[in-house]
Amino acid sequence: MRTRSYLYLAVVALLSLSLAGCRTKQTAENAAAFTKRQRNEQLIPLAQYPTDVQTMTAKTTITLDYEGHSTTLKGRLRMRRDEVIQMSITALGLVEVASIEFTPKGTYLIDRVNKRYVLLDYSSGLISYAGINFNTVQALFWNRLFIPGEKEAWNNVGNFVLSDTDTQCLVEPSRQRMLKCKFFTDNNYKQLQQTDLTLQQYAASWRYEQFETIDTYTFPTMHDVSVSGDTHAIGAHIDLTGVSILDTGWNGTTDLSRYKKADLEQLMSIIEMFR
DSSP states (O other): OHHHHHHHHHHHHHHHHHHHHHHHHHHHHHHHHHHHHHHHHTTHHHHSOOTTOOEEEEEEEEEEEETTEEEEEEEEEEEETTTEEEEEEEETTTEEEEEEEEOSSEEEEEETTTTEEEEEETTSHHHHHHTOSHHHHHHHHHTOOOOTTOSOSOSOGGGEEEEEOSSSEEEEESSOOSSEEEEEEOTTSOOEEEEEEEETTEEEEEEEEEEEEETTEEEEEEEEEEEEETTEEEEEEEEEEEEESOOOOSOSSOOOTTSEEOOGGGHHHHHGGGO
């Protein structure tokens, strides 16, 4: 009987230790999951748009570098959330001669002098398959995280994977599409400092600098954009001044009823106006 009692106690002791070990392991796993969730939730301000900021306007100085040529253009940037991003080019700082408009339907290159335009549709070819749309463009201009093909960048803590580098934090969508994205933030996840994109043989980088506080909103006033592919590369340095989130008295998209739609092969003649 005594032997059986000892065996019984030994079994109970082993089971108790095993259960304690399981509880310790589960507690550690829960703590790790909670820490990961807390860490990922720091990205929410970088993925969501401020509810109290719907428009933004600024004067622009754009320096384009292409095939060894450098051109500086003056104009304005006007953005209305979920509706339009408009970059206009002015002659002598007075007359608007051309503009690029990004809208949910597509991108318009507008020649205001000759009253014509070209539409680049997001729903065609490689652009659509890669998940490039207005939400992608809007996130780049507004300095926000995004997921190609998705309207909302944040609906789950597992949407992004985080890892640290020596000086920055690397953020990547957990499910990458054909368009590969890498986002770099500061060590505290307070600022999105750079977005890198690759699509087959093409690569683009969008760097943000000179962050300023406009009212209660912090926004980069210097954007460096570079795009390369095959043997060609183009760079754009965009300086913003006079940034305002209160200037709402401007029209959204251009009324193109008096403009003539140009053929795709005429695109280069419009682009020449920006060089």
